[in-house]
Amino acid sequence: MNTVLSRANTIFAFTLSVMAGLTFCCFLTTSMNDHLSPIKIDVNKIIVKNVQDFSTTRDKNDLGFITFDLQADLQHLFNWNMKQLFLYLTAEYTTPNNKLNQVVLWDKIIRRGENARLDYRSLHSKYYFFDDGKGLRGNQNVTLTLSWNVIPNAGTLPRISGVGSKTFQFPDEYTPGNARI
């Protein structure tokens, strides 16, 4: 069995298994990383309004507006088996309606080679902070956390919360009309 076809077949099969083996070893070398990093979040301005939620029921729901500062150095998280980090800032709170509410306010993709030292001032949220009802006004305990989803070249997809979070409260009165921050 020394035909061209059988030799090509053998070479192809061997190449595939070597590549699979190497990929698995690459995954093993980074599988023990905890991907943790300290972060710093500060909230500047906070207002809450009661407006028509055009995206869902068209009822009047609470809509929060905040601006925030963000500092983090995530450069050391990158290694040879890290394709990108997906960063997302989550607001987490409890309302009489719901035991748990999580709303992503802002996100960012950092690919390998891009700047991973974040230092933002007075960022506006990227997505609307609509509550599922009227649970934001006077809410005493809204927690902001920055988390990241690790996207490897090959391997698991862990989601890690940054060390450090910020808790703030919404004002007791709605901001009227078209006033914005």
Add this chain to the structure above:
Amino acid sequence: MMDFGFLDDVRRMNKRQLYYQVLNFAMIVSSALMIWKGLMVVTGSESPIVVVLSGSMEPAFHRGDLLFLTNYQEDPIRVGEIVVFKVEGRDIPIVHRVIKLHEKEDGTVKFLTKGDNNSVDDRGLYAPGQLWLHRKDVVGRARGFVPYVGIVTILMNDYPKFKYAILACLGAFVLIHRE
């Protein structure tokens, strides 16, 4: 000129060898099926391995990348997670990220998804009038990732003739080949 030498191989086989080849083929097919069904039991997901079919999660996932899913019911869904869900009226499951979530006291949960590469959330993709996804819509949650491996499936989907050619070649090879 086509060479039909391989048919001589078949002609030279006796009955026992022929049976052996056919049984061997059946063995390969059934073990593939067993592995697939076994994975379904272990992961709790109705399709434990999916191929990414669209670019809506780029640059994380490209067309042809392979995802491993689990779907343990006791494992709560949280924001930031990549879920695979089915929408009524669409055959193909969608792989997107959860960006908003509300969970009631009794554990019922409703959530909204968005593709990393899309500028708007998925409400336009859901069934008409559907505003949220629920637990039952989820086929699985992405847990592992391998690039490129699924590209063969995409080729097969795009070019059905290629699929039949591959299947015919593999079948013929297994039946005819003698060790």
